[in-house]
Amino acid sequence: MSAVVAESLCKTFRVRGEAGRVHHEFVAVDDVSFTVARGASLGIVGESGSGKTTIARMLSGLERASSGTIAVADRDRSTPVRSSGERRRRGRELQIVFQDPYTSLDPRQSVGACLEEVLRLHTQLDRAGRRSRILELLDSVGLDERHASSLPRALSGGQRQRAAIARALAAEPIVIVLDEAVSALDVSVQAQVLNLLGELRARTGVAYVFISHNLAVIRQVTDEALVLRRGRVVERGPTETVLDAPAHEYTQRLLASVPVPGWDPHAVCGRAPAERAR
Amino acid sequence: MSATAISPVAAVPTVRRRRVARLHARIGTAGMVAVAFLAVVALAAILAPLIAPNPNAEDLLNITAGPSLGHPLGTDELGRNLLSRLIWGARTSLLGPLIVIGAATGVAVPVAAVAGWRGGAVDLAISRLLDLMFAFPGLLLAILVVALYGTGLVPCSIALAISYMPWIARVARSGIVRERHKPYIAAAEVQGVSGFAICVRHLIPNISSIIWSQVTISFGYALVDLAALSFLGLNIQPPTSDWGVMVNNENALLDGHPVEVLYPCLLIVLCVTAVTYVGNRLASEEERRAR
Amino acid sequence: MSALLEVDQLAVQLPIGQRLRPVLHDVSFTLARGEVLAVVGESGSGKSMTARAIVRLLPPGAASSGRVTFDGTDVGSATRAQLRELRARRVGMIFQDPRAAINPIHRIGDFLTEALVRDRRMRKAEAHERAVAVLGEVGIDDPGRRLRQHPHELSGGMLQRVMIASVLLAEPDLILADEPTTALDVTTQAEVVAVLGDLRRERAMAMVFITHDLELAAAISDRVAVMYAGYLVETLPAAQALERPIHPYTEALLRSRPELSRRMAAIPQIPGRPLAAHEATGGCPFQPRCSYAIERCAAERPEPVRLGGESVMCHRAQERRAAGSAPVGEGTLVR
Ligand SMILES: Nc1ncnc2c1ncn2[C@@H]1O[C@H](COP(=O)(O)OP(=O)(O)OP(=O)(O)O)[C@@H](O)[C@H]1O
Ligand SMILES: Nc1ncnc2c1ncn2[C@@H]1O[C@H](COP(=O)(O)OP(=O)(O)OP(=O)(O)O)[C@@H](O)[C@H]1O
Ligand SMILES: [Mg+2]
Ligand SMILES: [Mg+2]
Numbered sequence: 001m002s003a004v005v006a007e008s009l010c011k012t013f014r015v016r017g018e019a020g021r022v023h024h025e026f027v028a029v030d031d032v033s034f035t036v037a038r039g040a041s042l043g044i045v046g047e048s049g050s051g052k053t054t055i056a057r058m059l060s061g062l063e064r065a066s067s068g069t070i071a072v073a074d075r076d077r078s079t080p081v082r083s084s085g086e087r088r089r090r091g092r093e094l095q096i097v098f099q100d101p102y103t104s105l106d107p108r109q110s111v112g113a114c115l116e117e118v119l120r121l122h123t124q125l126d127r128a129g130r131r132s133r134i135l136e137l138l139d140s141v142g143l144d145e146r147h148a149s150s151l152p153r154a155l156s157g158g159q160r161q162r163a164a165i166a167r168a169l170a171a172e173p174i175v176i177v178l179d180e181a182v183s184a185l186d187v188s189v190q191a192q193v194l195n196l197l198g199e200l201r202a203r204t205g206v207a208y209v210f211i212s213h214n215l216a217v218i219r220q221v222t223d224e225a226l227v228l229r230r231g232r233v234v235e236r237g238p239t240e241t242v243l244d245a246p247a248h249e250y251t252q253r254l255l256a257s258v259p260v261p262g263w264d265p266h267a268v269c270g271r272a273p274a275e276r277a278r
Numbered sequence: 279m280s281a282t283a284i285s286p287v288a289a290v291p292t293v294r295r296r297r298v299a300r301l302h303a304r305i306g307t308a309g310m311v312a313v314a315f316l317a318v319v320a321l322a323a324i325l326a327p328l329i330a331p332n333p334n335a336e337d338l339l340n341i342t343a344g345p346s347l348g349h350p351l352g353t354d355e356l357g358r359n360l361l362s363r364l365i366w367g368a369r370t371s372l373l374g375p376l377i378v379i380g381a382a383t384g385v386a387v388p389v390a391a392v393a394g395w396r397g398g399a400v401d402l403a404i405s406r407l408l409d410l411m412f413a414f415p416g417l418l419l420a421i422l423v424v425a426l427y428g429t430g431l432v433p434c435s436i437a438l439a440i441s442y443m444p445w446i447a448r449v450a451r452s453g454i455v456r457e458r459h460k461p462y463i464a465a466a467e468v469q470g471v472s473g474f475a476i477c478v479r480h481l482i483p484n485i486s487s488i489i490w491s492q493v494t495i496s497f498g499y500a501l502v503d504l505a506a507l508s509f510l511g512l513n514i515q516p517p518t519s520d521w522g523v524m525v526n527n528e529n530a531l532l533d534g535h536p537v538e539v540l541y542p543c544l545l546i547v548l549c550v551t552a553v554t555y556v557g558n559r560l561a562s563e564e565e566r567r568a569r
Numbered sequence: 570m571s572a573l574l575e576v577d578q579l580a581v582q583l584p585i586g587q588r589l590r591p592v593l594h595d596v597s598f599t600l601a602r603g604e605v606l607a608v609v610g611e612s613g614s615g616k617s618m619t620a621r622a623i624v625r626l627l628p629p630g631a632a633s634s635g636r637v638t639f640d641g642t643d644v645g646s647a648t649r650a651q652l653r654e655l656r657a658r659r660v661g662m663i664f665q666d667p668r669a670a671i672n673p674i675h676r677i678g679d680f681l682t683e684a685l686v687r688d689r690r691m692r693k694a695e696a697h698e699r700a701v702a703v704l705g706e707v708g709i710d711d712p713g714r715r716l717r718q719h720p721h722e723l724s725g726g727m728l729q730r731v732m733i734a735s736v737l738l739a740e741p742d743l744i745l746a747d748e749p750t751t752a753l754d755v756t757t758q759a760e761v762v763a764v765l766g767d768l769r770r771e772r773a774m775a776m777v778f779i780t781h782d783l784e785l786a787a788a789i790s791d792r793v794a795v796m797y798a799g800y801l802v803e804t805l806p807a808a809q810a811l812e813r814p815i816h817p818y819t820e821a822l823l824r825s826r827p828e829l830s831r832r833m834a835a836i837p838q839i840p841g842r843p844l845a846a847h848e849a850t851g852g853c854p855f856q857p858r859c860s861y862a863i864e865r866c867a868a869e870r871p872e873p874v875r876l877g878g879e880s881v882m883c884h885r886a887q888e889r890r891a892a893g894s895a896p897v898g899e900g901t902l903v904r
Pocket of ligand 4: 616617747
């Protein structure tokens, strides 16, 4: 049984044209298909603007696919929700964590209240049950009771991101989509979060769709990887293969661009120094 | 900032004292003075039947009298107790703007939420409608309503509420549009929280600071507008006491007894200033805390 | 040669809860023309606050002390007009979160050309042309179309590049870049860094570059500054940053990196919890988490000491330097 099946996903946006009124279509995601097995972890890497976030938004229902189908836990979610029951069910199947820890949490809601809201929506637990579940969730992301009553602004970036992960875990989803969820963290907090993600997957069997620009991070948390460019998949395979023996020219270029000691940005992007247009 | 001024209050550990201290920290000493002033005025208005004698009782032996024990602020040209008239006048003068702003906000915020949340064509339609309403001056609308339904507080308040609504709605809508695309809203959507609940629990609370400042500023304007309508003889009718009615007393000026006009004027100015000041302080504090 | 930017004993307090609490302690550094300083460190350690304090863009209610001198003028005593001039022409700021820094209601084109038209009195068409050229330089294709779009229609990385383009358009003498490439793929990152490098060479532009990527920091900068809990705990030449850090925090940070070439069973973490700047007690702020701590570290805060090209805030700096501080990668650090 698979956690996510996406088939021939396409997304076109209408974009304002030159003469004001004229619109034309812009293809952001072009015929992308993938499956993620239960408990598996799929990495998505690719050029900036290649449609990674758009895919994440389509998976989570924030954006409607122009064509193609999405099934999560073998249930189709290509059509908009019809009932509040279905809306909640989709919430229990797939959750999302965003890049920016500073705007991912309601600034006026304490971490505890935020988790409480999710539990009330998705579980039948009573007050005491919710309370203990909140502590359990906080504990699983390395936060404690003290943080339950904190507002987001009282937390560091890493703590906020862990709170966002706790919120995603609260409904015990089958899949979590992480859109550059560790990009804003310093390496030591990033290490905590990555270790946490690995541990959670081993323990609960949750599947990840993990979007990142950091190839070392992709190596650390994913089994398979997709490389995206201009909305199309240019390479796919087991993460090791993609990173160790990249077949597509773009993937090779990507790997060559990773900063290492002695890195020269001009050589990497193939332009002579100072050919700047004036 | 007077950090030392907080400590004597905060030292007493009762819950109410702590609440006062917190309010003090948010609006400052000047803000507390403004709140105290408004509280006194409001309390006086509520308790008017208990503390103030009949504002229309005429003491014909003492007309245009100066301050005395029986008439602390003196009397007007009919020998009516000025203080009493001011206190009773506070009832209508404060109730009016309260109705205006309550009704305007009650309509404006849901309208703005629908526009901002749904976006697209719905937003466009609502925004155009608001634009249309802007074009209609409030006082003119009030005069029209009075012409149709007669004078009085209720028609005037409804007319003003209609004309204040688009101002509040526009500000609220722009706040919601800004907030709408933030990830925490998207996260709630993905959780399966309904659009209604997201608006009520997340969107509207998070733009409360800008709504607050708009509401308090509008309260000041409404107070002045209603007083102006009374002045024009369209709102509260004499002999009912109302600050606006009291200001509209040309006899007082002709008789060379301007205090009875000055007092209500002063009260109007002080109330408007106090409300606006507290509102702005709360709003800017809210903004700072949200960051 | 006199420095372009001199930051001396900069300290900032912010109203947190009911009180003013320190978020930056005595940060000092200098930057010459054409020099690049990379700043790395824990999230919440005050990197962004340092950049903001330089141009006095502090949150309301903030208090600051110390001196910031830019090109001979004291920023602390600058008038409002001088500050505006400084921010508009001389010092460009690339904000960490472009979605928050760019007004969502305006088009990208308006955002980019507004300053040119208003401050530089450029014709609209000319400003538009410049904007198109600069967007092209930072690797955005079809810039003409992008200018007509609203911020929410752009991807995170594109918006970040719009932010960078807006600073490039102003051609400042100093760029304060707050994590300017976090949302970019590595190839685009290389392009953007190359453009910034060209500017540096052509116009002797200086830069403060905040990042979490230690390799990137070492590759593009002359010196790397490491911050922890509001303190600048170490400043060292870039060439040495990845190989021979002296401060135990820097060393621990280097160990926490995931590796590109292999998957680790678990990434080494720094034990304990990061400290907020205002929680720092009398001792060294890193002491509770430091595996090299001695008694003295808890009792007494170390003063920054200069050792050759570097400045380190650690009681054991001399001794660690003499020992050639453990080469990173071999597990001398417990855990
Ligand atoms: N609402 C929208 N309207 C128009 N175009 C859009 C909209 N949302 C996204 N796009 C376009 O779709 C393309 C893909 O955007 P997306 O955000 O998915 O990129 P991404 O791969 O996440 O990039 P990054 O790595 O920079 O975050 C971009 O060209 C973007 O401009
Ligand atoms: N507006 C504010 N009000 C109160 N405290 C703030 C405010 N902005 C930042 N802080 C606090 O100041 C400290 C320094 O924040 P700063 O943004 O400089 O961190 P940073 O090093 O840039 O972290 P990151 O890597 O996560 O961006 C943090 O502890 C933060 O919580
Ligand atoms: Mg993205
Ligand atoms: Mg920062």
